[in-house]
Amino acid sequence: MAPKPIASPVPDAWYPTLAVVMLSLGLLFTASFFIYEATSSRKSRSLAKELITGTVASVFLGFGSLFLLLASGVYV
Template identity: 75%
Template sequence: MAPKAVTSPVPVAWYPSLSVLMLAIGLMLTASFFIYEATTSRRNRSLSKEIATGALASVFLGFGSLFLLLATGVYV
């Protein structure tokens, strides 16, 4: 029995669009995080909101970077 070839669950043609979309969302969340930190007083800050915003920004920037590398031909 011949082994099956490993294929991507996402079509290769979508890589550039996904990278731009995810990097844009990640950068907007990062900007939102920095604006929140700069404009909210120390007493009114919410740790859960900071962690949630930071984690979401990190996930979107991570996957956006991955798809950017894949779109440029760097297979990781």
């Protein structure tokens, strides 16, 4: 039995759209994080909120960067 070729679970035509959407969401969460840090006092900050917002922003920016590289032809 011949091995099956490796295929992407996401169609190639979706790469640019996914890159724009995920990078936009990542930048939105990053801006939200910075606004929260700048406008809240030290005593009213929540570590859980900071970690969750930072993690979500990081995941969206990471996958957005991946799809941007894939859309531009850099296969990683």
